[in-house]
Amino acid sequence: MEKYIDIIKNSYTGYFNYLKNELITINHWDNYFYGLIVISLVVWGLEIAFPWRKNQSIFRKDFWLDTFYMFFNFFLLNLIVLIALSNTAAAFFNDILSIVGVSISSFQLFDVDDLPKAVGLFIFFIISDFVQWNTHRLLHKVPLFWNFHKVHHSVKEMGFAAHLRYHWMEPVIYKSLLYIPIAIIGGFDAQDVAIVHFFAITVGHLNHANLGWDYGFLKYVFNNPKMHIWHHVKELPKDKADGINYGITLSLWDYIFKTDHVPYDGRDIELGFEGDENFPKDFIGQELYPLHKNTKK
Template sequence: MEKYIDIILKSYSGYWRYLKYELTHVYHWDNYFYGLIVISLVVWLLEILFPWRKNQSIFRKDFWLDTFYMFFNFFLLNLIVLIALSNTTAEFFNDILGLFGWHVDSLQVFSVSELPKWLGLLIFFLIIDFVQWNTHILLHRVPWLWNFHKVHHSVKEMGFAAHLRYHWMEPVVYNSILYIPIAIIGGFNVQDVSIVYFFSIVIGHLNHANLGWNYGPLKYIFNNPKMHIWHHVKELPEHKKYGMNYGLTLSLWDYIFNTHHVPHDGRDIELGFHDEDDFPKTFVKQTIYPIKSKK
């Protein structure tokens, strides 16, 4: 038990030092804090210059709530719980393996560090995105997970910051499921993670932005605003009762596994879900909603 307490304390102190470094060292390329700000401002400017829904306000419905979610989930959540929980879970998993005489390295099938840089980065990206696509489906199909995911689907007007409006439990689920495939295929470094992370943020922001783009032929590879808005539609088609267009960065998986659905231009479709009238409107109440809900 002392070991786990020590891991938790070191996680808090370590991430606090890292966060202070991010805030004070502006000019390193993998600075997540200022990188998020720059990406957000650029995509917001694109929304202003090329709005798809021209009658939607620049400061759309819940703009400031989503902006708070964006910074809370990207930074404060790590400080409050996520890093400590991730490190403790990883150590607990290693201890369980140790009971059988195994360790994480023994799970590794191959290392991407042995491959050309571009190929290793591509494999890392594809693994991450495919696992996240499957996890996203679980969030829609498992009722108790859907209660957490409702926070994201409570968006009524799409905009870039809606990308990071989600319940804090979601990254716990995503990271827990990602742990094993990353352990099996090792050799990832900090630079790989940063490149994939920033690319995913850009695509995620664009997916949720007030932009009428579909990227032409690339729509079959990359998720896009015209496709992702149908993921948020309130009235689901009968043959897609759990949802559709689950891709985070790539639309590829939806086209391969027939979970895509873009019947027409979805610019003015109603967003949300059926019991949204009973769903709370503030951050605190949305955070405790899944715990209080009996559904």
């Protein structure tokens, strides 16, 4: 038990120092804090210059709520709970494996350090995106998970910051299911992960932005605003009542597994979910919502 307490303490101390360093040090390209700000300003600028829904305000409905979510989920959530929880869970999982004489390294199929960096990053990106696509499907299909995911689907007007409006339990679910698949290909350093992470953030911001882009033939590879807006449609097709267009960064999984649905230009479709008129409109209410709701509808 003392070991886990030390892990939690060290996690808080380490992440606090990391966050403090991110705020005061801007001389490295993989600074997540300022990287998020730059990406957000660029995509917001594209929204302003090329608005798809021209009658939508620059400061759209819930703009400031989503901006708060963006910084809370990307930085403060880690400080409050996620880093300590992740490190403790990883240590606990490794201890359980050690009881039966197994280590996580025994699951490792190969070490990406033995591959050209570009190939290793590509493998990391493909595996993580596919696992996240499947996790996203679970968020829609499992009633308990759906109640967490409703926070994200409570967006009524799409904009770049809506990308990071989600309940704090979502990254717990994502990270838990991603732990072993990523562990089996280990060997990444922080800058390797940053490259993939910044790319995913950019695509995610664009997917939620007020932009009418689909990238032409690349729409069958990359998720895009015209496809992702249908993921947020309030009235789902009857044959796909659990959800559509689950793609995170890549759209190709939806086309491969037949969960794609872009019937027409969705610029003006109604967003949300059944009963969203009764969903809390404030941050605290949305975070507490799953505590007293346990059904999907």
